[in-house]
Amino acid sequence: MYSGGFYPYNTLEEFWAWWSRHIYVNRYDLTPGEPYTRLLELVRDKDYFVLTTNVDHQFQLAGFDKTRLFYTQGDYGLWQCSKACHDKTYDNEETVRRMVAEQREMRIPSELIPRCPVCGAPMTMNLRCDLTFVQDEGWYAASRRYEDFIRRQEGRHILFLELGVGGNTPVIIKYPFWQMTAENPQAVYACVNRGEAVCPREIAERSVCLNRDIGEVLREVSQDE
Numbered sequence: 001m002y003s004g005g006f007y008p009y010n011t012l013e014e015f016w017a018w019w020s021r022h023i024y025v026n027r028y029d030l031t032p033g034e035p036y037t038r039l040l041e042l043v044r045d046k047d048y049f050v051l052t053t054n055v056d057h058q059f060q061l062a063g064f065d066k067t068r069l070f071y072t073q074g075d076y077g078l079w080q081c082s083k084a085c086h087d088k089t090y091d092n093e094e095t096v097r098r099m100v101a102e103q104r105e106m107r108i109p110s111e112l113i114p115r116c117p118v119c120g121a122p123m124t125m126n127l128r129c130d131l132t133f134v135q136d137e138g139w140y141a142a143s144r145r146y147e148d149f150i151r152r153q154e155g156r157h158i159l160f161l162e163l164g165v166g167g168n169t170p171v172i173i174k175y176p177f178w179q180m181t182a183e184n185p186q187a188v189y190a191c192v193n194r195g196e197a198v199c200p201r202e203i204a205e206r207s208v209c210l211n212r213d214i215g216e217v218l219r220e221v222s223q224d225e
């Protein structure tokens with residue numbers, strides 16, 4: 001499904017037929033996954049913050065506190081102007097549900113093609129894939145809350161828990177976590193990632209790297225509590 005997002009569709013009717021299905025199954029037609037609900041149980045009473053590159057709204061669905069959440073790369077539930085002519089995002093649920101219901105032979109009716117209310121250009125997904133990604137007011141507010149949180153934790157006993165971050169965008173979570181762990185002798189770094197659980201030698205003594213399935217590990221940790 002992820003690869004399909006980069007396909008050059010011939011028409012906007014096809015483009016939105018495909019995208020509306022993708023958005024629907026990944027954003028609206030689902031319940032929170034077990035790892036998310038278990039993770040929430042583990043952190044609920046703690047001073048936590050979630051930094052994520054996921055765009056599927058699972059943290060919100062599971063009930064995480066919205067003020068302790070920064071989703072850096074966008075959200076399947078939001079659209080923006082494809083020309084990025086203004087810094088605003090738009091909720092797409094109602095239109096996406098209509099696109100799914102009314103599409104025939106992999107095409108949506110032309111009148112459902114979303115257009116920018118300011119410049120008239122086609123709308124597009126609010127997902128970071130190039131420099132046109134719109135960071136709206138909510139994005140900047142979450143970014144500031146994350147920075148404040150990190151500042152308050154300086155020099156304190158903190159766990160940097162990294163779950164399933166791969167090599168695609170390591171500069172957002174992985175490298176900063178390594179660096180902040182290195183700079184704070186009270187910090188512990190933990191990484192759960194089947195196939196890619198590693199850390200630099202400099203922080204190895206204060207690191208836990210589990211080359212395992214995230215769901216299994218969270219289940220075991222919850223049972224120990």
Ligand SMILES: [Zn+2]
Nearest residue numbers: 081085116119
């Ligand atoms: Zn526009």
